[in-house]
Amino acid sequence: MENTASIDINFYIILATLLFAIGAFGVMVRRNMIVLLMCIELMLNAVNLLMVAFSNKYANPDAQIFVFFIIVVAAAEATVGLSILILAYRQLRSIDVNLFNKLKG
Amino acid sequence: MNIAELIIALIMLPLAGAFINGVFGKSLSKSLSGVIGTMAIAGSFILALFLFNQIENPHIVTLFRLVDVGSVQINVNFLVDHLSIWMTLIITGIGTLIHLFSMGYMKEDGGYYKFFTYLNLFIFAMLLLVLGGNYFVLFFGWEGVGICSFLLIGFHYNDQQKGIANGLAARKAFVMNRIGDVGLILAMFMLLNQFGTLDFHTINTTVSGNIAQNTTDHPALIVLTLSLFLAATGKSAQIPLFTWLPDAMAGPTPVSALIHAATMVTAGIYLVVRSNFLFELVPFTQEILLYIGLATSLVAAFMALRQNDIKKVLAYSTVSQLGLMVVALGLGAYTAAIFHVTTHAFFKALLFLGSGSVIHGLHHEQDIRKMGGLRKIMPITHVTFLIGTLAISGIPLLSGFFSKDEIIGHLYEHNVALYILLMISVLMTAIYMFRLYFLTFHGSFRGDEHTLKHAHESPLNMTLPLIILAVLSVVGGIINLPGLYLHDSAHWLNEYLSKVPGLDVLPHHAPEQGITLMLMGIASVMSIGTLIWAYRNYVQKGNLAKQEENLSGWERLSNRKLFWDEVYHTVFVQPVLWISRQLNHMIEIRGLRAGVFGLARGISNLGQPLAKLQNGLVSSYLFWMVLGLILLFGINLLNTL
Numbered sequence: 001m002e003n004t005a006s007i008d009i010n011f012y013i014i015l016a017t018l019l020f021a022i023g024a025f026g027v028m029v030r031r032n033m034i035v036l037l038m039c040i041e042l043m044l045n046a047v048n049l050l051m052v053a054f055s056n057k058y059a060n061p062d063a064q065i066f067v068f069f070i071i072v073v074a075a076a077e078a079t080v081g082l083s084i085l086i087l088a089y090r091q092l093r094s095i096d097v098n099l100f101n102k103l104k105g
Numbered sequence: 106m107n108i109a110e111l112i113i114a115l116i117m118l119p120l121a122g123a124f125i126n127g128v129f130g131k132s133l134s135k136s137l138s139g140v141i142g143t144m145a146i147a148g149s150f151i152l153a154l155f156l157f158n159q160i161e162n163p164h165i166v167t168l169f170r171l172v173d174v175g176s177v178q179i180n181v182n183f184l185v186d187h188l189s190i191w192m193t194l195i196i197t198g199i200g201t202l203i204h205l206f207s208m209g210y211m212k213e214d215g216g217y218y219k220f221f222t223y224l225n226l227f228i229f230a231m232l233l234l235v236l237g238g239n240y241f242v243l244f245f246g247w248e249g250v251g252i253c254s255f256l257l258i259g260f261h262y263n264d265q266q267k268g269i270a271n272g273l274a275a276r277k278a279f280v281m282n283r284i285g286d287v288g289l290i291l292a293m294f295m296l297l298n299q300f301g302t303l304d305f306h307t308i309n310t311t312v313s314g315n316i317a318q319n320t321t322d323h324p325a326l327i328v329l330t331l332s333l334f335l336a337a338t339g340k341s342a343q344i345p346l347f348t349w350l351p352d353a354m355a356g357p358t359p360v361s362a363l364i365h366a367a368t369m370v371t372a373g374i375y376l377v378v379r380s381n382f383l384f385e386l387v388p389f390t391q392e393i394l395l396y397i398g399l400a401t402s403l404v405a406a407f408m409a410l411r412q413n414d415i416k417k418v419l420a421y422s423t424v425s426q427l428g429l430m431v432v433a434l435g436l437g438a439y440t441a442a443i444f445h446v447t448t449h450a451f452f453k454a455l456l457f458l459g460s461g462s463v464i465h466g467l468h469h470e471q472d473i474r475k476m477g478g479l480r481k482i483m484p485i486t487h488v489t490f491l492i493g494t495l496a497i498s499g500i501p502l503l504s505g506f507f508s509k510d511e512i513i514g515h516l517y518e519h520n521v522a523l524y525i526l527l528m529i530s531v532l533m534t535a536i537y538m539f540r541l542y543f544l545t546f547h548g549s550f551r552g553d554e555h556t557l558k559h560a561h562e563s564p565l566n567m568t569l570p571l572i573i574l575a576v577l578s579v580v581g582g583i584i585n586l587p588g589l590y591l592h593d594s595a596h597w598l599n600e601y602l603s604k605v606p607g608l609d610v611l612p613h614h615a616p617e618q619g620i621t622l623m624l625m626g627i628a629s630v631m632s633i634g635t636l637i638w639a640y641r642n643y644v645q646k647g648n649l650a651k652q653e654e655n656l657s658g659w660e661r662l663s664n665r666k667l668f669w670d671e672v673y674h675t676v677f678v679q680p681v682l683w684i685s686r687q688l689n690h691m692i693e694i695r696g697l698r699a700g701v702f703g704l705a706r707g708i709s710n711l712g713q714p715l716a717k718l719q720n721g722l723v724s725s726y727l728f729w730m731v732l733g734l735i736l737l738f739g740i741n742l743l744n745t746l
Contacts, residue, residue, distance in 0.1 A: 024731055028724045036723075101721025 012053035019046035033088070033095040037081045044074050108159060109166045112183050115152040115193070116232050118145045123225035130218025139208035142221030146204050146228055150197035157190050162604070165238050165306060172241070176301060184238035184305055188605045191443065192235040192375060195450050199367045200228050202570035206458050207359040209567035210465055214357075220260065224363065227253035231368055235375055239303040240293050243376070247289060247340070250369045255279040257364060258356040267355070274355035281349040285339015289376075292332035299325065309382045309606050322389050330383055330390040333376060334397075341373025342424045343431055344401045348670055350424055351408075354416040358461030361416060366423050366457050367450040374430045374446055378439045381607040391435050395519075398431030399526055404667065406533035410540075411663035413650050414471050415460045418541045422497065423453055425534060432527065433512045436519055439608050440585075440599050441511040447598075448504040448581045452496040455574035459490035462563040462571065463545060467556055473544045474650045475552040482560050485568040487546050489575040494542040496578040498535035499632040504581030506628070511587065514624050528631070535632050539639030540650075547644045587621050 019042055026039030048067045055063035085095060092099050106114070122145025126138050133141070163186035172179035183189075204224060211220050230249025237243040259275030262268050293303060300308050337343065342350035353365050364370070377384060377394070384391055402425045409421035426449050433442035464471055466483055480487040496505040509531065517524040550557050562568070585598035602608045642648050656664055665671075718729070 024727070028728050028731070031724070097723050100723070 006056070009053060009057050012050060016046045016050040016053070019043070019049065031096045031098050033085050033097050033100075036097060037078060037085070040081075041074060041078065044070060106155075108156065108164050108185055111152055111156050111159075112166050112185055112236065113168075115149050115156070115197075116183075116229065116236065118149045118152070119225045119229040119232065121145060123222050123229060126218045126225065127222040130222060133218060135212070135217045136208070138218040138221055139204075139211075142225050143201065143204040143208065145225055146197055146200045149228070149232070150194070150201050153190065153193045153197050156185065157194060160185060160187065160190055163187075163306070163606070167238075177297060179239065179241045179303055181242055182238035182304070183236045183242070185236065186605050187602055188375075188378065188443070188608065189236050191447075191602065193232060195447060196228060196231050196235065196368050199450050199454050199574075200224075200363060202573055203359050203363040203367075203454065203458065206362075206461065206567050206570045207357075209564050210359055210461055211357065216260065220257075220357070223253055223256050223260070224360075227257070227364060227369070231372070234372055239305060240289075240296060241303050243379075244289060244293065247336075247372065248286065250364070250372065251279065251282045251286070251340075254282070254353070254364050254369055257360040258353045260357055260360065261355075271355040274349075274352040278349040278353045281346050282339045285336045285346055285373075288332040288335025288339070292329055292336065295325065295329045295332065299329070305379060306606075312382045312386065322387055326383065326387050327389055330380075330387045331393070333380055333383070334390060334394060337373030337376050337431075338397070339373070340376070341370050341427045341431070342401075343373070343397055343428060344404065347401060347405065347424050348666075348673060351417055351420040351666070354414070354420050358416065358457060358464055361420070362454045362457030362461065365420065366453040370423065370427055371430070371446045371450070374427070374434065374442055377431075377434045378443060378608075381437075381439050384434070385437065385607065391437065393435075394431055395435030395523070398428045398433075398435055399523060399530075400428070401425070402428030402432065402530040403526060403533075404669075406530045406537070407663055408666045408669075409537040409663075410533060411650075411656065411660045412537075413474055413664075415463065415473050415476070415541065415545065416457070416471055418473075418537055419453070419456055419460060422456075422534065422538065423449075425530060426453065426497070429509065429512055429527070429530070432516060436512075436515045438512065438515045440602050441508070441515060443602060444585045444598050445508040445512060447584070448496070448508040448578070451574055451581045452493045452505055452578040455489060455493040455571060455578050456497065458567075458571055458574065459486050459493060462486040462567055463490075465563055465567070466560050467552065468559060470552060470556060473541065474652075475556075476545045476550070477548040477552075478546070478550045479560070480546040483562045485562060485571060489568075489571040490546065491542060492575040492578055494538045495636075496581075498538050498635065499531060499628050500636070501625070501629045501632075502582070504578050506625075506632075507582035507586060510621075510625055510628055511585070513628065514587075514621055517620065517624055528627070531628065532631055532635065535635035536639065539636055540643060543639055543643035544650055548647060548649070551649070587625075 023039040023041075023043035023046065026042070027036055030036060030039065048070055051063040051067050051070075055061060055067075088100060089095055122142050125141055126133070130138050163184065165182055165184055167180050167182040169181055170178060171181050204221070207220065207224065211217055214220065227250060230246045230253055232246070234243055234246025234250060237246055255275050255278060258278050259272050262272045262275070264271060296303055296308065300311055302308065339346045350365055350370065354361055356365070384394075405421045405424035405428060409418050409425065412418045412421060426445070430442045430445050430449070433439070433445065462483065463476070463479060463486060466479075466486070467476065470476070492503070496503040499506045499509050513524065513527060513531070516527055550560075583597075585596055651660070653664060662668075
């Protein structure tokens with residue numbers, strides 16, 4: 001089932017790596033927790049993209065099943081993350097992650 | 106039931122009693138926990154009677170293998186022979202009576218169930234000790250009775266006035282017993298080294314096979330038997346380790362009767378009798394036993410002469426009587442020793458329980474200077490105590506007369522000079538016992554009005570054991586009457602114990618009948634003469650115990666126990682304390698503590714910078730994670746190149 005109009009897999013890999021790097025970098029340098037959550041989504045979706053691309057290349061649907069799971073779990077993760085965010089905001093009147101350091105030893 | 110089942114049930118009953126009282130005791134009523142404790146021992150006694158009927162030959166009951174290391178195999182097994190059954194009968198029989206007595210004596214005590222737990226546990230350990238088929242099981246029992254003794258001596262550790270003294274007495278008993286225990290442990294190592302086993306039976310067979318090879322006074326055997334005897338001096342309160350026993354009187358009186366008079370202190374005697382096949386090979390050690398026993402008997406009897414605490418007199422008397430038993434052991438007259446163990450258990454338990462009854466009736470007054478004239482207030486206690494006194498003093502036809510006379514007879518045959526020394530000890534026994542009796546029960550009451558008004562005879566559950574023990578003290582002698590004009594079967598105990606290996610040979614120094622009669626005559630005249638003298642002195646002349654300031658030279662020595670404790674304190678305790686303090690200063694503080702603290706500080710210093718990594722910033726954690734990831738990738742890349 002070779003798709004003749006297929007794009008070379010390397011492009012997907014580069015795109016996914018870029019997306020992941022942007023996400024990881026964002027988590028590291030940004031302090032706004034909403035942006036942090038967005039960056040995490042970005043990293044997850046980079047992985048999703050890579051999985052779908054490889055699934056297509058090897059004509060194996062297994063990876064696509066995983067992607068569905070990841071999307072569902074990511075949605076749940078976003079919900080929990082936003083709930084924590086709201087609670088944290090009520091406590092600290094801020095969503096700056098650098099202020100969330102009450103548990104450090 | 107067969108013998109194995111009987112023996113297991115016999116041993117487990119006291120343990121079950123201890124378990125029930127120990128776990129549920131708090132929620133049981135006082136009378137119930139007392140009844141449980143007493144019934145457990147009574148049950149054991151009945152089972153012991155069954156065994157007594159059944160046993161024909163020595164039996165070994167093996168339960169399971171405990172140690173299996175290389176060539177050393179140690180089983181938990183029980184040796185059921187005539188000796189162990191005889192000891193079991195004494196322990197459970199006297200134990201039952203003393204449990205019964207305790208139900209009355211401890212009535213007002215807060216730790217009632219705890220007391221019965223310890224007592225039952227003690228009986229369990231004691232049964233392990235006498236029934237164990239090898240030195241290892243014996244050692245378990247040995248340590249078990251030690252810890253129970255410790256717990257019971259210090260039973261009133263939270264007493265307002267005497268709590269600390271009680272605790273110190275318990276500690277003293279424990280430490281001195283530990284010194285003896287070292288001997289037993291060393292002996293076990295040496296036995297394992299020499300014979301490769303700890304079983305009495307196997308060692309006995311091996312030793313008997315080797316007698317032909319002239320092994321007597323072999324140095325290894327001398328050390329071995331001396332180690333065993335060191336253990337015996339600890340438990341059976343002989344010189345040099347006897348000073349704990351008088352202090353142990355801090356415990357409740359039933360404890361003194363059970364543990365420190367009738368049973369536990371005879372464990373050392375039992376140990377030597379059980380190991381007789383080893384001691385027989387070493388005349389050197391036997392000589393030492395003889396002299397130590399004699400010295401202990403004399404010293405303790407002398408110390409008892411001017412004691413004023415009713416229990417202390419009895420305690421020194423116990424030490425003195427134990428010395429007599431050790432003399433018998435030194436002479437190889439093992440049956441005579443066991444005979445005296447038996448009669449001594451009767452009359453000394455009786456005397457202690459009698460003194461307990463007096464103390465109970467006078468609301469914990471123990472000083473005989475504040476007693477007197479109690480024979481009208483406590484008629485049953487008075488009569489039974491009198492019987493006990495007569496028995497221990499060797500008045501003819503009572504049990505103590507026969508058992509003492511047997512030992513005396515053997516010693517006379519061995520050495521007349523030593524015989525005279527022992528007779529001095531016997532004479533002193535009669536003197537201090539009659540002094541105790543007359544000062545307590547005759548004359549007029551010397552305590553305060555209040556005590557006199559409330560003085561009362563003890564209830565039936567306390568007087569019943571007294572009566573039973575008094576009967577036994579009177580008739581106990583018939584189990585081993587001297588041969589004289591009777592048939593040989595009068596030596597019932599000799600016959601009975603002769604089925605035990607090693608006890609079947611007659612002692613080396615059995616006196617002839619004429620000499621026996623003469624010795625008996627001398628002993629009788631002496632004890633009766635002392636009785637008359639004591640009556641004149643204490644009742645007709647009305648002499649009383651002097652105050653401590655008025656004591657003359659030898660009286661002061663006796664009252665202060667020859668300053669034995671003080672000497673030990675200066676010679677052993679002080680130097681040990683000094684060395685400990687030095688070690689604490691040099692090694693503990695400067696060496697160990699500095700080292701340990703330094704190590705801790707070093708690790709702490711190492712940890713400080715690492716702890717900074719945990720700064721609570723999620724982004725920094727992620728940074729390190731990514732850095733690690735890149736590092737891993739890098740290493741992987743390098744490896745693939």
